[in-house]
Every structure is written in C-alpha cells, then in structure tokens.
Amino acid sequence: MWLNVTSMKMIILGAGNIGLVTALCFAEKGHEVYCVDNNQSKVNNLNLGVSSIYEPGLEPLLKKHLSEKRIHFTTELSEFIEQSDVVVVAVGTPNSPSGEIDLQHVNAAVSQIASLSTKPKTVILRSTVPPGTNQSLSLKFPKINFISSPEFLREGSAVHDGLHPERLIVGSNKTEHLKLFQEMYQNFEITPSQIIQMDPASAELSKYAANIFLATRISLINEFSRICEKTGANIQQIKKAIGMDSRIGSEFLNAGIGYGGSCFPKDIDALISFAASLSEKLNIVQATKETNKSQVCIFAEKIKVRFKDSASKNLALWGASFKPETDDLREAPSLKLISFLCSAGFNLNIYDPKATTALSELFKNNSQIKISTTAQLAVTKADALVIVTEWSEFGSFDMTQLKSSLKNSIVFDGRNQLDPQKMKQLGFEYYSVGRPS
Ligand SMILES: NC(=O)c1ccc[n+]([C@@H]2O[C@H](COP(=O)([O-])OP(=O)(O)OC[C@H]3O[C@@H](n4cnc5c(N)ncnc54)[C@H](O)[C@@H]3O)[C@@H](O)[C@H]2O)c1
Numbered sequence: 001m002w003l004n005v006t007s008m009k010m011i012i013l014g015a016g017n018i019g020l021v022t023a024l025c026f027a028e029k030g031h032e033v034y035c036v037d038n039n040q041s042k043v044n045n046l047n048l049g050v051s052s053i054y055e056p057g058l059e060p061l062l063k064k065h066l067s068e069k070r071i072h073f074t075t076e077l078s079e080f081i082e083q084s085d086v087v088v089v090a091v092g093t094p095n096s097p098s099g100e101i102d103l104q105h106v107n108a109a110v111s112q113i114a115s116l117s118t119k120p121k122t123v124i125l126r127s128t129v130p131p132g133t134n135q136s137l138s139l140k141f142p143k144i145n146f147i148s149s150p151e152f153l154r155e156g157s158a159v160h161d162g163l164h165p166e167r168l169i170v171g172s173n174k175t176e177h178l179k180l181f182q183e184m185y186q187n188f189e190i191t192p193s194q195i196i197q198m199d200p201a202s203a204e205l206s207k208y209a210a211n212i213f214l215a216t217r218i219s220l221i222n223e224f225s226r227i228c229e230k231t232g233a234n235i236q237q238i239k240k241a242i243g244m245d246s247r248i249g250s251e252f253l254n255a256g257i258g259y260g261g262s263c264f265p266k267d268i269d270a271l272i273s274f275a276a277s278l279s280e281k282l283n284i285v286q287a288t289k290e291t292n293k294s295q296v297c298i299f300a301e302k303i304k305v306r307f308k309d310s311a312s313k314n315l316a317l318w319g320a321s322f323k324p325e326t327d328d329l330r331e332a333p334s335l336k337l338i339s340f341l342c343s344a345g346f347n348l349n350i351y352d353p354k355a356t357t358a359l360s361e362l363f364k365n366n367s368q369i370k371i372s373t374t375a376q377l378a379v380t381k382a383d384a385l386v387i388v389t390e391w392s393e394f395g396s397f398d399m400t401q402l403k404s405s406l407k408n409s410i411v412f413d414g415r416n417q418l419d420p421q422k423m424k425q426l427g428f429e430y431y432s433v434g435r436p437s
Helices: 017-028 040-047 058-067 104-116 133-140 158-163 175-184 200-231 235-243 264-277 283-306 333-343 356-362 375-379 399-405 420-425
Strands: 009-013 032-036 071-074 086-089 121-125 144-148 168-171 195-198 314-318 347-351 369-371 384-387 410-413 429-431
Touching: 009 017, 017 032, 017 058, 017 071, 017 158, 040 071, 058 071, 058 158, 086 104, 104 121, 104 133, 104 144, 121 133, 133 144, 133 200, 144 168, 144 175, 144 200, 168 175, 168 200, 175 195, 195 200, 200 235, 200 264, 200 283, 264 283, 283 333, 283 384, 283 410, 314 333, 314 375, 333 347, 347 375, 356 369, 375 399, 420 429
Parallel strands: 009 032, 009 086, 032 071, 086 121, 121 144, 168 195, 314 347, 314 384, 347 369, 384 410, 410 429
Antiparallel strands: none
C-alpha cells in the first residue's frame, strides 16, 4: 500500500536500464515509487537490493530507498494503479527482425493500465517510440492522457543524468501537463527553460534525431580516420582542429571501432523503416549505419593481416561492454570483433571489468574463448593485446608490466586510449585508429 508521505505517488512500468534508473531518481527526489516489471526473478532480486544491471551509483541508491521504503518492486500493477498520480511507461521497444519497431510491450503495458483504471489516468511514454504513437494510443484509450517524454540519459552515467537532466520534453498540447512536470521535477535542480513543451509527434521524433545525430558524428569521424590512415594524417589532430569550432564541439568525435548499445543501432533501423513507410529514403542515416558496420571489420582485418603467416594466435581482449561504466553487451562492437577473430582462428582471452558473468554465459560453449577476471590474467602469455572498450583501468595499467606479460609486444588499440609516442618509446608495436603507427 502507498505510504502517503511523499510528494507524488508514481508507478514506473519496466525495471530495465531506463525504468530502474528513472524509478530510483524519482525516489531520491522525494517521490514514492512502485516499479512494476513482469519479470518475477528481476523483481525478487531488486527487492533484495540486487540490481540486474551495473551503473555507477545505482546499487547504493537502490539499497537506500528500499530501506526507506520509498521504492517498491512488484509484478502486480492492480493494487497500486488506482491511487497513483502518474504512470511512466519505460518498457522495451525492440525491433522486429526486419528492423521496424515492435510496440507490443508498450501496447501491452498501456492496455493493462487502461483495463485496471476506473478513472482517467496520466501516462508518460518514456520508451522510444515512432512519431504518431501517442496519437494512435490516445484514440484507442480515450480515458488516458498521454504525454510523450523521451529519455535522453546515457548508459554509464545514467544515475547522474537521471538526477541532472539537461532538458525534459513534455510532448503534449495540454498546459496542465507542463504543470505536472514542474511538480514532478520540483526537487531536481532544473530551470523552467529546461522543461520544453511541444506537440507529441515532435517529442517522439526528437529522440531519434538526438541518437542519430550522435551516431552520424561517430561514423563521420571514423570515415575521416580511414583517410588519415592512408595519408599519414592524425585523427586526433583533426578532432582538435574541428572540436574547437563552437559550431561543431568536441563531443562524439572519437574515432574507434564504432558505436553499439541498445539504442543507436536499434533507433537507426527503426527510423529507416519508419521513413520507408512514408516513402522517404534516409541516405545519411543509411550511410551512418553502413560505415559503422564496416568500421569494426577494418580494425579486425588489421589484426588478421598482422598475424597472417604466423602460428601466433592467442589474443587478449580488454573490454567488451559497448562503452565503459556499463555491463551492457547489447549490439556491442566487441561481439562482431569476437566473432570475426574466432572465424579467423584466433583464441581469445577476454577481460571486462563488469561484464564477466554475461560473457561467461554467452561464450560457455565456445572452446576458443576464455573469460578472465583481471586485466593481468587476460594478457599473460598472449601474443597481442586488443583494446576494445576504453575502461579507465586500461589507460592506467602499467605498460612495462604489460610488455613483460605479453609474448609479443603488440597492441591493437581500437579506442585510441593509449599514447602512441609512449608506446613506441616502450618498444611496442602499436596500432590504433586513424593515427600513424
Ligand atoms: N538503454 C538506454 O540507454 C535507453 C536510453 C534512452 C531510451 N531508451 C528506451 O527506453 C526503453 C526501455 O529501454 P531499456 O534499455 O530500459 O529496456 P530493457 O529491455 O532493459 O527493460 C525493459 C523492461 O521492461 C519489462 N517489461 C516488458 N513488458 C512489460 C510489461 N508489460 N509490464 C511490465 N514490465 C514490462 C521487461 O521485463 C524489462 O525489464 C526503450 O524504448 C529504449 O529504446 C533506452
């Protein structure tokens, strides 16, 4: 039962990366939150204080709000829906095999809310959905007031971003919905100008625009890195030169083996497919996807070519999660790289600071792959090291110790994490992306 001691009674549907972080951030800011997920074992673990994902700062917040009874996890929506002030839908929106968005979880969640509510309900759609979803749900469920408010937080700093949102979108034409957001976020350090109201379709499309813009920057800098490799130019210098231009900025300009994760690849496919349904062909978006796909292959090819006529076939891989500070392996470039290297006959010893359990499960039947529990164990007696994800512990690893641990002093740095000059001085054969070897 609701304790009735807090500013708002909120229900979050979905306890995945977004739902869980959102729920904890609202609890931290004084609301009482029921987080509802249909995965019983996830709910059981969360009630014991065990999170299904790694995010910096998440577990202490979970323990704190469980003990203060500000957050509750359940599979049952029916008990709490009537008295809730607002329901946030944060369930998954995967793509179908052909790339178009599959709204079955959103539809199921909303149908459930509608069938359990006797009075009008306000539902915030936080899941990423294509333009028009709010409108079609509003027609189907007239007793529900929908607000489209996409989530922009970044995995790896999700708790920080959830507590300090840069902007909030209120996708609704009703002024009372702006007031609702002002109330929901009154304890967050956010100014009125950071809460932007717009029509629902613009709100829905803005999420795709943000992700695809960022993904395109990555593919573009990666294309420049290819030119660098063929001309002797250095992508770090290019980044510096353009990043200081205030029209461009320096974020999302790191050359490497490409982007991954649960959002960019999925949202790109979803938008391409959605646009096709409107007879629109998105050439730039398509090119972003193609460049990203080939970027990891170009890097893998470098490794294959280097060891072509050699019997040496044992590689250490540092990092596997799609970015540092998360254990998320969804669409991680590492997975493509691992598959490529295994097909080329390499044996791999992989270490990731947070994804050990997931990796062990994923590759338990692959005799070419070993999972190590430390960076040191992975490199011991390996023929070369491949850096796949730029966790900070790799940047501060003692390179002299690395040299004495490897059989050959060869490093392939897929994230340009190490300093080429220093590596050269230490006697490494060092390859990176878009920088002279
Ligand atoms: N992961 C990110 O960084 C990120 C960032 C911004 C937006 N998004 C969007 O947020 C949404 C959620 O993403 P995610 O990464 O948290 O997904 P997720 O797969 O990690 O979590 C979804 C959760 O919803 C639960 N669920 C599914 N149907 C349900 C139902 N009917 N009732 C209750 N629970 C249900 C699942 O069991 C799961 O725990 C997606 O639309 C995604 O595109 C994700």
